[in-house]
Amino acid sequence: MRIVARKTLSDFWEKHENSKTALLAWFSEAENAEWKTPSEIKKRYPSGDPVGDNRFVFNIKGNSYRLVVKIHYNTGVIYIRFIGTHAEYDKINAEEI
Helix, strand or coil: CEEECHHHHHHHHHHCHHHHHHHHHHHHHHHHCCCCCHHHHHHHCCCCEEEECCEEEEEECCCCEEEEEEEECCCCEEEEEEEEEHHHHCCCCCCCC
């Protein structure tokens, strides 16, 4: 899959250094994935959740952070929409961000 807005992740791990390894691991796996449906992602990431409008929420670093992406399954493109702490995540609408 092609991931758009990797800089969003690198900006985040600059502020939250303990997230870097987990985000790089997620990035590498997602980049090499060929996900066609949310259920395929859910099999690999059972703690994650599809939230509507082709968005998926990943729990990062043992559920310390939340990553929201929008996935265009037909073109194989993942757009990073949000990365943040649980407190920050609670302030957004993951279906609209």
